[in-house]
Amino acid sequence: MTAYMEHKDLANESIDEARARSIADGVHRVLDDVARAEEQAGRPAGSVQVLAASKTRDVGEIMAAVDAGIRLLGENRPQEIVAKIDGLRAQGAQRGLVIGASDLETAEGADDPEALNRLPLHLIGQLQSNKIGKVLPDADVIESVATLDLAEKIARRMAVRGRTMGVLIEVNESGEDSKSGIAPDEALDLALAVAALDGVEVQGFMTVGANVDDEATVRAGFAHLRGLRDAALAAGVASARELSMGMTGDKEWAIAEGATIVRIGTGIFGERDFK
Numbered sequence: 001m002t003a004y005m006e007h008k009d010l011a012n013e014s015i016d017e018a019r020a021r022s023i024a025d026g027v028h029r030v031l032d033d034v035a036r037a038e039e040q041a042g043r044p045a046g047s048v049q050v051l052a053a054s055k056t057r058d059v060g061e062i063m064a065a066v067d068a069g070i071r072l073l074g075e076n077r078p079q080e081i082v083a084k085i086d087g088l089r090a091q092g093a094q095r096g097l098v099i100g101a102s103d104l105e106t107a108e109g110a111d112d113p114e115a116l117n118r119l120p121l122h123l124i125g126q127l128q129s130n131k132i133g134k135v136l137p138d139a140d141v142i143e144s145v146a147t148l149d150l151a152e153k154i155a156r157r158m159a160v161r162g163r164t165m166g167v168l169i170e171v172n173e174s175g176e177d178s179k180s181g182i183a184p185d186e187a188l189d190l191a192l193a194v195a196a197l198d199g200v201e202v203q204g205f206m207t208v209g210a211n212v213d214d215e216a217t218v219r220a221g222f223a224h225l226r227g228l229r230d231a232a233l234a235a236g237v238a239s240a241r242e243l244s245m246g247m248t249g250d251k252e253w254a255i256a257e258g259a260t261i262v263r264i265g266t267g268i269f270g271e272r273d274f275k
């Protein structure tokens with residue numbers, strides 16, 4: 001268990017007004033930055049979704065971001081999803097929103113999930129095989145699939161549930177030891193192998209940008225990920241449209257290189273007290 005989970009009640013639903021206002025300001029700033037970056041890149045308004053990366057944040061903080069306009073959530077740890085999901089679903093229901101995948105099978109209009117007022121939940125951190133059961137009911141997409149073994153285990157269990165899990169292939173574009181993800185030159189083969197499984201749908205690719213200030217280096221990784229996505233589409237994986245790349249510090253570069261999802265933590269919620 002990660003230490004901060006013992007010090008903070010992640011299920012807490014009420015935060016003070018000043019905190020809610022600062023989160024709303026963060027969301028508005030990020031949405032403005034993203035709109036400007038879309039325009040500068042000559043891309044249509046709304047072509048980039050902002051995922052709120054809400055690790056270490058409680059239900060009240062996350063709902064403040066939702067109230068300010070966030071429509072996509074990302075968690076790093078299965079245990080955090082378990083700690084927050086009941087509160088998120090209850091708070092979402094009060095606003096007419098379906099948060100996460102767990103109500104999909106029973107929700108009205110479930111035969112047409114697009115018709116629901118949906119707020120999808122992505123897992124963006126590493127997933128160990130023994131934790132799969134914690135995320136399957138609630139996650140819409142697992143962004144961190146880097147091995148065929150993990151994809152097969154997810155696929156088998158989803159087939160039993162009669163649902164399909166969206167997955168992104170996580171690629172270690174920078175080659176940094178500290179990062180997870182498959183090597184760039186093995187990523188296309190993995191995507192094609194995963195796409196052949198029942199129970200999962202390859203929706204695209206994910207990476208964490210190189211941990212350097214050099215724009216050309218960071219953008220080269222993002223551009224390579226785009227090439228992988230385009231190659232997967234060309235190989236017939238029509239669902240592989242998404243490029244999840246860019247965080248608070250490098251989202252503009254990622255959007256210039258074609259990101260469809262940027263994952264923003266600090267820019268919305270401020271600096272983390274816990275790592």
Ligand SMILES: *Cc1c(COP(=O)(O)O)cnc(C)c1O
Nearest residue numbers: 053124247248263264265266267
């Ligand atoms: C924390 C995290 C983010 C957001 O990072 P910020 O720099 O706080 O915006 C994005 N992606 C992943 C995988 C993360 O763990």
